[in-house]
Amino acid sequence: MLKQKVSRVVLIGAGFVGSSYAFALLNQGIVSELVIIDQNERKAEGDAMDLNHGIPFTTPMRIWAGDYSDCKDADIVVITAGVNQKPGETRLDLIGKNSSIFKQIVASIMESGFNGIFIVATNPVDVLTYVTWKYAGVSPERVIGSGTILDTARLRYMLSDAFQMDAHSIQAYIMGEHGDTELPIWSNTYVGARPMMDYVTENMGITQADLDYYFTNVRDAAYHIIDRKGATYYGIAMGLARLTKAIVRSENSILSVSSLLTGQYGLEDVYIGVPSVINHTGVREILELRLTDDEMSKFHHSAKVLKEAIQSIKL
Missing domain, CATH: 3.40.50.720 (NAD(P)-binding Rossmann-like Domain)
Incomplete structure (x- = not known):
């Protein structure tokens, strides 16, 4: 048998x-x-x-x-x-x-x-x-x-609430450090099949100030939750379960996790939150999104902060 x-x-x-x-x-x-x-x-x-x-x-x-x-x-x-x-x-x-x-x-x-x-x-x-x-x-x-898997989920939740649409229909990513230097990739955010920035440029009820407010709440969410209940655990636990399922079932799913860069985005030798294809081998591929100059600059700053933090450890 x-x-x-x-x-x-x-x-x-x-x-x-x-x-x-x-x-x-x-x-x-x-x-x-x-x-x-x-x-x-x-x-x-x-x-x-x-x-x-x-x-x-x-x-x-x-x-x-x-x-x-x-x-x-x-x-x-x-x-x-x-x-x-x-x-x-x-x-x-x-x-x-x-x-x-x-x-x-x-x-x-x-x-x-x-x-x-x-x-x-x-x-x-x-x-x-x-x-x-x-x-x-x-x-x-x-x-x-786990990288920015939870931050990305928080952003999708907030946008789904703002647009009154199912969170599964929101395509958005937080990249960078899981922390204070993370950044939203507005240039690659979609509501359904429509670029979200259309809603801003066409004055359809969403402003850049709104987006800044949503992101600030995403970035600082852990501080607010810790202040209220002492720790965050449900959201990240769900994110870890989702990541586990993608590996065990070899889904080739795109998740915003902390992966090692080896030249992608002009960076190397740093683990940082980026959209990655996940299957039974682990990280099959790191996706390189087309970032704006401002997004790329902020992403490089985030990587610099992480590299400096790594240097403080005796490996």
Whole structure:
């Protein structure tokens, strides 16, 4: 009898983001097996027990609290472990704390014989994705950061609300750092098949001031949510589940994730949020959008900030 292909995800970090991601995976029935690893073993065991009790309401899945040896047979390892952003902190403030944590985590993963794909969600995500790639010593397409996947979703939501249209009909991207230097790509934003800037230039009820307001709310969304509830986790968990599905099902989907640039947009040796084609190999291709001069300048500035942040780490 042929052995059925089993898809396994190992989740490292059972905090707010990790637990929400595990819940999203179970609800959507994306993988066959989920292993939860956390420094607090009892928390990982509790999450596994709680999730297993929901299996009668969804598709079958094996879920257990494990250890790094379980990474050997995993298709994907998702890292959400690390110190969370506190009120008043930027994502880049977390570099020193989380880079040292990642050195130990990645070493333990690779010692297991892991040969799959990394997804990194811990902030500052672009920097820590670069760190993961360096520590793991694997090909860059196998290391993906959540990047601007959530920022892009936030923008599409806000535009869908403004235009009173389904968010799936909005084509828009946030590029750059997942943080204060990110930027909206208005030149490549579409409402259905129509360029969104037509609504501005033809005076159809949307102004540039409106767009600036929407983007500011997208960029600063995390600060507002953290101020109100202490952390953000539902939105990013859904984004991670979407990214996982694109890999497991080899969808060739275009998602705005943190990928390594190797000359695209005139940049190299930096992980940064860009539209990328995602399938079972990881990042199949980075799409190069035609940016305006202003967009390109802001994108290069964002990359410069990330490169300077990377240089502060002893790799």
